Amino acid sequence: MLKEFLIYxxxxxxxxxxxxxxxxxxxxxxxQGPMFFYNRDFIRMRTRQMQTALKNxxxxxxxxxxxxxxxxxxxxxxxxxxxxxxxxxxxxxVQCGFSYQSLVYSGVGKTKAELELAxxxxxxxxxxxxIPELYRIGEVAKKLGKKANVAFxxxxxxxxxxxxxxxxxxxxxxxxxxxNQFAEVMRVAQENAAHLSVKGISLHLGSQMLDFSSLKxxxxxxxxxxxDLRKIFPECHRFDFGGGLGIFYEKQDLExxxxxxxxxxxxxxxxxxALKALVPDLELQSEPGRWLVGHAGVLLAQVQYVKVTxxxxxLILDSGMNHLIRPSLYEAYHGVHKLSANGVEKxxxxxxPICESADxxxxxxxxxxxxxxxxxxxxxCGAYAASMASDYNLQRRAFEVSN
Ligand code: LLP
Numbered sequence: 001m002l003k004e005f006l007i008y009x010x011x012x013x014x015x016x017x018x019x020x021x022x023x024x025x026x027x028x029x030x031x032q033g034p035m036f037f038y039n040r041d042f043i044r045m046r047t048r049q050m051q052t053a054l055k056n057x058x059x060x061x062x063x064x065x066x067x068x069x070x071x072x073x074x075x076x077x078x079x080x081x082x083x084x085x086x087x088x089x090x091x092x093x094v095q096c097g098f099s100y101q102s103l104v105y106s107g108v109g110k111t112k113a114e115l116e117l118a119x120x121x122x123x124x125x126x127x128x129x130x131i132p133e134l135y136r137i138g139e140v141a142k143k144l145g146k147k148a149n150v151a152f153x154x155x156x157x158x159x160x161x162x163x164x165x166x167x168x169x170x171x172x173x174x175x176x177x178x179x180n181q182f183a184e185v186m187r188v189a190q191e192n193a194a195h196l197s198v199k200g201i202s203l204h205l206g207s208q209m210l211d212f213s214s215l216k217x218x219x220x221x222x223x224x225x226x227x228d229l230r231k232i233f234p235e236c237h238r239f240d241f242g243g244g245l246g247i248f249y250e251k252q253d254l255e256x257x258x259x260x261x262x263x264x265x266x267x268x269x270x271x272x273x274a275l276k277a278l279v280p281d282l283e284l285q286s287e288p289g290r291w292l293v294g295h296a297g298v299l300l301a302q303v304q305y306v307k308v309t310x311x312x313x314x315l316i317l318d319s320g321m322n323h324l325i326r327p328s329l330y331e332a333y334h335g336v337h338k339l340s341a342n343g344v345e346k347x348x349x350x351x352x353p354i355c356e357s358a359d360x361x362x363x364x365x366x367x368x369x370x371x372x373x374x375x376x377x378x379x380x381c382g383a384y385a386a387s388m389a390s391d392y393n394l395q396r397r398a399f400e401v402s403n
Contacts, residue, residue, distance in 0.1 A: 004252040005042065005295060006379060011341040013377055015298065017041040022403060025339060027300060028375050034301045034319035036386050038066070038402040042296040043074045043382075049258060051078070053265040054286060060104045062243050062289030063089050065383040070402040071293060072096040081124065083243070083287040087114035090123070100124065104240065104287065106153065106204070108133075108174050115140045119148045125238065127153045127202045129176060131188060138192030151200040151240055152177055152185055154225060156218040160206045160244070163330045167206035169218065175204070182225055186232055198233035200283075201226045204242030207290060210260065212267040215241070219271035230279065239275070240285035241268060247294045249333045249380050254295075261291070290383040297382025299324055299398065300339070303374045304353070313348050315370055320352010320359040323398045324378060324385045328358040335379035336362045343368030350376065354393050 005016045015022045020041045027037055050059065060081040063072070067089070073096070075082065082093045085107035093103055100121040108129045110118075118126060119141050128134050128150050141148040155176030158169050168175040177185055189198055203218055219241065230236040245264050247257060268284075276282045301319035308314075326332035336350050346369050350362040361378055370376070386400055 001255055001258065003255045005254060006252065006298070006335075006337065006377070008341045013337055013339055013341070015039050015042070018045045020403070024298065024300065024377055027401070028302075028339065031300075031302065031375075032399065033396060034299060034317075034323055034398040036297050036299050036323075036381055036398050036400045038068060038071050038293070038297045038382060038400065040070060040074050040296075040402050043071060043293055044078065046292050046296065047074065047078045047080060050261065050288060050292065053258075053261045054268075054284075057284040057286050060102075060240075060285060060287045061292060062287050063093060064387055065289030066293045066297065066385075066387055067092055068386065068400050068402065069096050071296075071382075072098075075292075083289075087111070087117055090114070090117060104202075104285070106202070106287070110136075112136065112140060115148075116144065119146050120144055122146065122149070124149060125199055125202075125240070126150050127240070128185075129153050131177070131181060131184060134185065134188050134192070138188075138195050141195035142192075147195055147197045149197050149199050150189075151198075151202045151238055152182075152229070153202040153204065154179060154182075154222055156203065156205070156221045158205065158214045158218045158221070160209050160214045161211055162206050162208045162246070163332075165330055166208055169203070169205040169214070179221065179225065182228070186229065190232065198229065198236050200236050200238030200240060200285075201229060202240035202242065202285075204287065205244055207244050208246040209244040210246040212264050215244075215264070216267050216271060219268065223271070223275050226275065227278065237279060237281045238283045238285055239272065240287065243287040243289050243291075245288060245291040247290055247380070249335070252335075257291075294380050294383035297380070297385060299378040299381040299385065301376055301378065303370050303372055303376065306371060313346060315348045315350045315367075315376070317350065317352055317361070317376065319378075319398060320354045320361065321356065322352065322354055322392045322395045323389050324361060324381060325388050325390070326384060327361055328356075334361060334381065336365050336367065337377045337379065338368045338370060339375035339377055341368055343370070345369070353395065
């Protein structure tokens with residue numbers, strides 16, 4: 001098994017997967033501006049690894065992580081569904097060849113028009129996030145003469161060790177339905193039973209999880225709710241435990257990540273197998289995003305200026321928080337490499353062209369000495385990079401290419 005995936009061969013950076021070795025240097029031959037490169041072999045490798053570890057679990061890729069059509073094509077080939085969170089994402093997934101019956105629709109703010117689109121087309125599952133949303137789903141389904149397929153997203157009030165901005169399972173988060181409101185949820189669902197098909201329960205604790213004790217506690221907490229629901233709605237048979245499995249940003253260690261994947265799977269199965277004994281038709285679902293695509297993308301950018309002050313050396317790139325906001329927003333770490341490995345090592349702050357001091361991609365990074373027009377490769381930009389990009393300062397979007 002591969003441990004590192006971005007390595008130098010003959011001083012040039014190459015991108016490895018289990019089936020290919022791709023030179024990044026040839027990508028900048030006709031450089032027109034900052035560019036995301038997505039390695040589809042890598043995405044396929046990760047998808048298969050996850051399918052093996054989460055055997056018999058239906059995967060719904062969280063499209064918000066990376067919506068590029070070429071990326072989606074891998075999931076289509078590998079029979080993975082899609083987790084969507086807006087009408088825009090629904091339309092995009094359908095345009096990319098996914099059927100409505102392969103979409104799980106999450107999100108706290110679904111509008112009437114978005115619900116009409118989903119329910120009219122008999123979407124596979126709507127993860128309901130609040131009681132007023134449940135009423136609205138009932139009304140829309142009634143008007144359309146349809147039965148909406150719903151699952152209730154529960155907020156277990158359990159924290160995970162991650163950045164507070166990407167934790168979602170606590171009672172002061174806007175996500176999911178409080179367990180204390182479940183009796184009312186069941187009452188409203190019964191009232192609207194003619195227009196609802198209650199398929200199951202869902203959970204998403206947050207993102208970048210590297211420890212699974214909170215997942216275990218949450219699954220344990222949700223099991224009795226699931227059984228209560230099933231007593232009233234016998235068609236309730238799906239348990240969707242969300243996404244959130246984390247990756248390493250500061251070091252490259254795919255072997256360790258696979259061990260964590262197996263630990264994650266073991267934690268989940270140890271809780272769910274007991275439920276399976278009581279619910280023979282139980283179907284397990286997951287909504288992974290980052291784990292599948294995070295490492296699979298790099299951002300290639302060019303040094304515009306090496307700015308030396310009495311205090312610092314800045315590498316000023318043609319790309320910054322407009323293309324990759326994660327360092328500015330979450331103080332997230334992304335590895336920065338020089339495309340060609342030669343030069344004595346120096347320490348740089350790697351920054352972008354945007355008129356904000358928060359516009360940095362990496363601080364105090366040790367890199368081989370760089371000069372104007374050299375290229376850098378920013379690691380782990382496959383998830384939540386291009387999908388969170390903006391036009392701020394009216395800078396152009398980065399190109400997105402894949403193999
Ligand atoms: N399911 C739901 C309902 C979600 O909200 C998310 C992510 C996922 C699945 C996928 O989670 P993943 O497996 O990718 O952790 N922008 C942040 C991450 C925000 C995640 C939002 N929800 C970042 O750059 O770290």
